[in-house]
Amino acid sequence: xxxxxxxxxxxNYVHIGNARGPVVFDVLARLLRRHYPQLVYARNITxxxxxxxxxxxxxxxxxxxxxxxFAQAYRDDMAGLGVAPPDIEPxxxxxxxxxxxxxxxxxxxxxxxAAEGHVLFDVGSFPAxxxxxxxxTGELIAGSRVEVAPYKRSPGDFVLWxxxxxxxxxxxxxxxxxxxxxxxxxxxxxxxxxxxTIDIHAGGVDLLFPHHxxxxxxxxxxxxxxxxxxxxxHNGMLTFDGRKMSKxxxxxxxxxxxxxxxxxxxLRLRLLSGHYRQPLDWSDGAIAQAVSTLDGWYRALRDxxxxxxxxxxxxxxxxxxAALCDDLNTPQALAELSVLADAARQSGTAAAKAxxxxxxxxxxxxxxxAEAWFKRGESxxxxxxxxxxxxQRQAARAARDFKRADAIRDELAAMNIAIEDGTQGTxxxxxxS
RNA sequence: GGCCUGGUGGCAGAGUGGUCAUGCAGCGGCCUGCAAAGCCGCGUACGCCGGUUCGAUUCCGACCUAGGCCUCCA
Numbered sequence: 001x002x003x004x005x006x007x008x009x010x011x012n013y014v015h016i017g018n019a020r021g022p023v024v025f026d027v028l029a030r031l032l033r034r035h036y037p038q039l040v041y042a043r044n045i046t047x048x049x050x051x052x053x054x055x056x057x058x059x060x061x062x063x064x065x066x067x068x069x070f071a072q073a074y075r076d077d078m079a080g081l082g083v084a085p086p087d088i089e090p091x092x093x094x095x096x097x098x099x100x101x102x103x104x105x106x107x108x109x110x111x112x113x114a115a116e117g118h119v120l121f122d123v124g125s126f127p128a129x130x131x132x133x134x135x136x137t138g139e140l141i142a143g144s145r146v147e148v149a150p151y152k153r154s155p156g157d158f159v160l161w162x163x164x165x166x167x168x169x170x171x172x173x174x175x176x177x178x179x180x181x182x183x184x185x186x187x188x189x190x191x192x193x194x195x196x197t198i199d200i201h202a203g204g205v206d207l208l209f210p211h212h213x214x215x216x217x218x219x220x221x222x223x224x225x226x227x228x229x230x231x232x233x234h235n236g237m238l239t240f241d242g243r244k245m246s247k248x249x250x251x252x253x254x255x256x257x258x259x260x261x262x263x264x265x266x267l268r269l270r271l272l273s274g275h276y277r278q279p280l281d282w283s284d285g286a287i288a289q290a291v292s293t294l295d296g297w298y299r300a301l302r303d304x305x306x307x308x309x310x311x312x313x314x315x316x317x318x319x320x321x322a323a324l325c326d327d328l329n330t331p332q333a334l335a336e337l338s339v340l341a342d343a344a345r346q347s348g349t350a351a352a353k354a355x356x357x358x359x360x361x362x363x364x365x366x367x368x369x370a371e372a373w374f375k376r377g378e379s380x381x382x383x384x385x386x387x388x389x390x391x392q393r394q395a396a397r398a399a400r401d402f403k404r405a406d407a408i409r410d411e412l413a414a415m416n417i418a419i420e421d422g423t424q425g426t427x428x429x430x431x432x433s
Numbered sequence: 434g435g436c437c438u439g440g441u442g443g444c445a446g447a448g449u450g451g452u453c454a455u456g457c458a459g460c461g462g463c464c465u466g467c468a469a470a471g472c473c474g475c476g477u478a479c480g481c482c483g484g485u486u487c488g489a490u491u492c493c494g495a496c497c498u499a500g501g502c503c504u505c506c507a
Contacts, residue, residue, distance in 0.1 A: 006507075014507085021507045051505080135436055135503070182505090204507030205438090211506090236438080237501065246506060273456085274446065278439075279500060289445060289457045296456080299470070323447095331447045335455035345471075402466055409468075420469050427470090 001036035002194040003029065004229075005086070006186055006203040006211070009046040010070035011055045015252035016267065016282060017238035017245035019081055023268055023364075024235050024276040024328070025202045026083040030362055031324045034316065043086040044189050045071050047093050048179055053168055063169050067093075077255040080264050081271075082364040090189040092180065096171045099180045099188040102222050103160045103173075111221040115151035117163035117176050123156040126217045132232065133209035158214055160184045183214035187228075191219065201229035205277075206244075208234055233328075236279040238271075245282065253282065263376055265365055266290040272330040272363060294365075294373070297337065297356070300345045302370035302427075304353045314358035315351075321362065333363060374429035381430055386417055390426050 005025050008014055022043065029041045047067035056063040075085070092099075103119050106112035111125045123129050130136050159181035164170030170177035180188075190198055196219070203212060212232065219228040237244045240251045258267055269290040274280040317340060323332035337359050344352040360366030389408050396404040412419060416431045 008507080009505090018507045049505095133436080133502075202507095205501065206506055208437090209502060210504090235507070237507075239500070242499080244501070244506090248504095248506070270445090278446090281445085283445095285457095286445060292457055296470095303471090329447070331445095331455080335447070338455055397466080400466075406467070418469070421465075422470075 001032060001039045002198045003041045003200040004190045004194055004198050005043040006207055007044040008074050009049045009051060010067045010074060011052040012070060013073055013254045013256045014077060015245055015254050016258055019255050020238050020271050021202060021204050021235045022078055022083050023081055023271045027330060027363055028328055040194060041086045042088040042090060042193050044186060045089055045091045046185060047091050048169060080259045081268050082264060082367060088193050090193055092185040095189050095192055098192045099184055100173050102184060102188045105222045109221060112160055114175050117178065118151055118159055119161040119175055120152060120157040121160055121217060122153060124154055126221055129217050130213060132216055133213050158183060158210065183211055184218055187215050187218040196223040196226045198229050200231045200233060202233040205234040205236060235276045238280050238282050240282045262287050263291060265294055269294060269365060273334060275331060276328055297341045297366060298370045298373040300341045304344060304348060305370060307350050307353050309354050310350055314354055314361055316362055317355045317359045320359035377430045386428055
């Protein structure tokens with residue numbers, strides 16, 4: 001079983017919309033690994049690109065400085081969101097050889113042509129072009145938004161290799177010093193690591209055309225007509241202010257920044273709270289709801305802190321798995337998690353606790369200590385002072401001086417501390433998303 | 434203009450041809466010194482108009498509306 005996800009072009013921090021695919025397909029990978037332990041999951045890094053070049057030139061540094069920095073930032077952001085690293089993280093610049101080989105094969109088979117230092121894919125040579133995205137080439141050309149260049153035979157033809165000037169990164173090739181086109185990178189990298197035919201190819205819907213269409217054309221033609229990807233999965237876009245969150249629109253929220261402001265699991269929960277194929281709207285209110293939901297689950301777990309888990313691996317609740325097996329229905333899986341939380345609260349058994357944790361684990365949620373969840377942001381709070389106030393309040397209550405006790409509670413509330421009196425004493429937590 | 438998706442209760446968001454989504458918020462009750470948490474209960478939800486059907490939120494058609502792709506984009 002093989003899976004390929006189109007990864008980031010690393011010239012800047014990624015925004016939360018960019019994280020939806022990695023998070024959603026991380027859940028898919030977790031699910032698949034249960035059934036196909038030999039799953040090989042590849043997520044590439046595009047580390048050569050015009051935008052990277054622009055950023056490097058602007059800052060006067062080699063592209064490697066930019067790409068290494070932001071590739072690491074990307075790994076950090078994904079780790080922050082609880083995304084497990086893929087099995088393979090191929091970089092475009094370390095696959096120039098395979099890319100050139102693939103282009104040569106396309107030239108040899110008549111699916112590509114060289115012109116003015118460029119090599120272009122001849123869309124007309126691949127009748128199935130447009131099938132995935134449901135468009136026909138005639139219309140495409142009529143659309144006229146494709147770049148018309150004198151060296152193109154047909155406006156829909158796309159670049160496999162383009163020439164580089166001395167001030168830009170380039171690699172030696174049969175067509176001169178140049179660099180690969182974006183589309184061929186994914187074709188070459190997936191073939192290099194996952195073979196001619198991959199099982200699942202994932203990515204955002206915005207890549208459906210032309211990127212994935214082009215990948216199909218290149219790979220199919222380079223591999224003698226073999227199927228490129230058996231299944232395609234496209235995640236819907238994240239919207240913000242009612243519009244697609246995108247760098248070009250400028251309405252982005254960086255993962256890097258959001259992780260400083262909100263609990264990571266709330267961000268992850270939000271990304272999983274809609275079906276992956278549907279659009280999902282991002283808002284502060286939505287994050288607050290996610291935090292409240294997690295509060296409830298963690299509260300159930302905190303009450304069971306002393307209940308020892310059964311030995312061995314956590315169980316995966318059948319209903320959670322069934323939901324995910326049904327076209328990765330994460331909202332349904334989340335609903336099942338709420339049911340499990342109820343069961344844990346009401347039964348208080350080790351089995352119920354394990355089920356809740358096991359279901360959460362499959363979704364990459366409930367991965368932290370319950371007490372830690374409620375005490376997050378504690379560094380900004382003087383815990384000793386809080387404990388001292390609670391002691392005073394306890395004394396006041398014992399003396400039935402409720403006015404004083406309530407005044408202390410108000411004081412704590414002003415410090416963003418919420419308290420709960422329970423049979424095991426008074427608990428406190430930091431009220432901050 | 435072409436090609437796609439959607440429009441579900443205050444909010445988020447699944448799903449289904451005919452008794453339940455689920456969560457968040459709200460309301461009432463129990464509990465509590467009072468709260469909080471928890472528990473119990475509540476709210477005439479499926480864009481609009483036709484059609485098919487014994488019956489449609491669910492199928493079909495038109496319309497309105499939102500968004501995406503057609504250019505870099507997760």
